[in-house]
Amino acid sequence: MLEYIFSLIIITLIWTLLAQSYNLSFGLTGLFNLGHIIFYGIGAYTAAILNTRYGWGFFTNIAMGAIVSGIFAAGFGILTLRLSGHYLAVATLGAAMISTVIVTNWVGLTNGPLGIRGISEPILWGFTIQADSLSFVILMLGIVGFCFFLLYKIFHSPFGRILRAIKDDEIAVQAIGKDSFKAKIWSLILSAAFAGVAGVLYSHYRLFLDPTIFALPEIITLILMVVVGGRGNFLGALLGTILVIFIGEMPRFIGFPDNIIGASRNILYAVLLIGTMFWKPRGLFSFFEK
Amino acid sequence: MSELVAQLIWNGLVTGALIALVALGLTLIYGVAGFIQFAHGEMVALGAYSFMVMHKLVGWDIFPSAFAAVCFIIIVGLLFEKVFFRPVRDADPMIPLVISIGLSIGLQALILIFWGPNILTISDTSFRSLSLFGGKILATPSQIWAVILSLLLMIGTTIFLHKTKIGKSLRAVASNRNVAEVFGINVDTSMTWIFGVGAGLAAISGIFLGFEQNLEPMMGVIIAIKAFSAVILGAVGSVRGAIIGAFLIGLSESLLVGLGIIPSGFTAAIPFVILIGMLLLKPEGLFGKRFQSLRQ
Numbered sequence: 001m002l003e004y005i006f007s008l009i010i011i012t013l014i015w016t017l018l019a020q021s022y023n024l025s026f027g028l029t030g031l032f033n034l035g036h037i038i039f040y041g042i043g044a045y046t047a048a049i050l051n052t053r054y055g056w057g058f059f060t061n062i063a064m065g066a067i068v069s070g071i072f073a074a075g076f077g078i079l080t081l082r083l084s085g086h087y088l089a090v091a092t093l094g095a096a097m098i099s100t101v102i103v104t105n106w107v108g109l110t111n112g113p114l115g116i117r118g119i120s121e122p123i124l125w126g127f128t129i130q131a132d133s134l135s136f137v138i139l140m141l142g143i144v145g146f147c148f149f150l151l152y153k154i155f156h157s158p159f160g161r162i163l164r165a166i167k168d169d170e171i172a173v174q175a176i177g178k179d180s181f182k183a184k185i186w187s188l189i190l191s192a193a194f195a196g197v198a199g200v201l202y203s204h205y206r207l208f209l210d211p212t213i214f215a216l217p218e219i220i221t222l223i224l225m226v227v228v229g230g231r232g233n234f235l236g237a238l239l240g241t242i243l244v245i246f247i248g249e250m251p252r253f254i255g256f257p258d259n260i261i262g263a264s265r266n267i268l269y270a271v272l273l274i275g276t277m278f279w280k281p282r283g284l285f286s287f288f289e290k
Numbered sequence: 291m292s293e294l295v296a297q298l299i300w301n302g303l304v305t306g307a308l309i310a311l312v313a314l315g316l317t318l319i320y321g322v323a324g325f326i327q328f329a330h331g332e333m334v335a336l337g338a339y340s341f342m343v344m345h346k347l348v349g350w351d352i353f354p355s356a357f358a359a360v361c362f363i364i365i366v367g368l369l370f371e372k373v374f375f376r377p378v379r380d381a382d383p384m385i386p387l388v389i390s391i392g393l394s395i396g397l398q399a400l401i402l403i404f405w406g407p408n409i410l411t412i413s414d415t416s417f418r419s420l421s422l423f424g425g426k427i428l429a430t431p432s433q434i435w436a437v438i439l440s441l442l443l444m445i446g447t448t449i450f451l452h453k454t455k456i457g458k459s460l461r462a463v464a465s466n467r468n469v470a471e472v473f474g475i476n477v478d479t480s481m482t483w484i485f486g487v488g489a490g491l492a493a494i495s496g497i498f499l500g501f502e503q504n505l506e507p508m509m510g511v512i513i514a515i516k517a518f519s520a521v522i523l524g525a526v527g528s529v530r531g532a533i534i535g536a537f538l539i540g541l542s543e544s545l546l547v548g549l550g551i552i553p554s555g556f557t558a559a560i561p562f563v564i565l566i567g568m569l570l571l572k573p574e575g576l577f578g579k580r581f582q583s584l585r586q
Binding site for chain 1: 320325326374377378381382383384385387388389391392393395396398399400402403406407511515518519521522553555556558559561562563565566569570
């Protein structure tokens with residue numbers, strides 16, 4: 001039981017970081033990027049490959065995950081951010097599909113659909129930190145907390161205000177002499193770097209990685225978390241993620257048969273998403289917004 | 291070699307025709323209602339499943355069960371419009387898009403609960419393949435029907451949009467909803483029409499798709515994603531653009547994989563590689579300037 005609670009806390013922490021990173025580009029800047037999961041996947045695969053092939057440890061991998069994801073996002077942004085609205089949404093969704101295909105078929109690098117096994121656990125001062133232990137929870141709390149602190153600073157910096165202004169009126173931002181394209185690219189890079197960190201955490205927690213990490217349901221869960229919590233709302237996205245994970249675990253407790261747990265979870269998600277859009281389109285926690 | 295190419299072109303035409311029917315509905319809905327209907331793929335899947343129920347479980351003939359399935363999906367489409375999209379019509383276009391994402395995952399889950407994850411087929415009643423053009427091409431009657439019927443439906447839709455009063459009012463709403471309303475066009479009726487037509491086209495595509503492949507809960511999403519690319523490829527809101535985009539995707543999938551230019555594992559990426567390449571070269575869409583038949 002205790003292990004289950006720990007694993008739930010760890011998964012929640014990883015998802016809150018991922019959702020908050022998405023909140024930076026999608027919520028705050030208003031980039032309707034349906035391919036954010038790519039950055040998470042790249043972080044996770046970077047860690048898995050560096051760890052299993054070259055024996056790199058957890059902490060170096062965190063930095064590498066952020067850097068590789070960020071560099072990838074720069075290229076991705078230069079290619080796609082000339083588009084906006086529905087064009088951007090479909091192009092980035094397409095990019096997510098392409099990356100699934102590449103990861104599944106590039107067997108030499110990713111071991112294809114069989115996935116990568118044997119990723120090692122984090123080692124801190126010579127101690128191996130077991131997954132689902134209290135020390136792992138504390139380690140995660142520390143890392144995710146630090147990332148949250150940085151994200152909070154970004155949200156409330158002058159740069160963050162430019163991003164918020166881009167969402168409201170991009171032409172007005174250009175009119176006062178700010179380079180909105182550059183700001184959008186940076187927003188995507190930062191957002192991708194944090195998503196990459198979340199991916200590294202996932203890799204070193206699950207110790208196994210396969211291409212399903214890029215799958216469409218993951219993208220939808222991510223959108224759900226940010227939209228339910230409130231787009232561009234720092235506290236909202238945090239509470240939204242916790243709510244979504246809590247609701248996602250409900251079918252297990254109610255005792256639905258195993259074969260329909262996934263489906264009933266998706267129905268709950270659908271009700272939550274549609275309900276939020278109808279009654280509180282700015283997010284369930286929009287009252288936190290200034 | 292030429293026989294192989296001919297066969298691949300035929301297969302590509304069939305796939306293209308099925309994508310085109312879905313893309314046609316999507317582009318009409320985008321043009322008039324102003325958002326990408328994410329749950330449109332589920333209309334395809336529901337069409338295939340309800341046809342399967344009428345044909346195999348209830349035991350009706352092909353044509354009456356196809357008719358019943360299409361009617362049922364049109365009703366579903368109209369209900370969706372009334373219940374989910376009408377209340378948020380004037381909101382940020384993001385909101386109906388997110389609602390349709392919710393509908394999409396909800397419907398997929400419902401299909402999974404009702405019919406289970408088992409893969410079902412319609413085609414045990416399968417007709418024998420016919421040889422066309424002196425044995426060069428093998429085609430099933432359902433494929434021939436699919437190509438002919440979808441071409442007729444595309445021509446019919448274009449005539450409907452340009453020659454009938456309702457079609458003209460739909461184009462007026464697409465062009466400028468407020469001005470259309472001032473001129474006495476009923477926007478509610480236009481929305482009803484566009485969602486009904488879109489759902490009906492998707493259902494027809496779904497029935498034919500059911501003859502081509504197995505029924506599975508994700509079948510709708512897979513074809514809808516190709517249709518999204520086709521719609522964007524041809525310039526959003528343009529009818530001819532979407533159709534040409536759909537055939538382009540169908541043919542290139544079939545030819546590139548069939549001739550071994552691209553390994554079959556990469557099939558799913560082809561529409562998007564074409565799409566992203568095109569968006570970078572010509573962001574207004576292949577036919578952005580010339581074929582804005584719905585918007586103008």
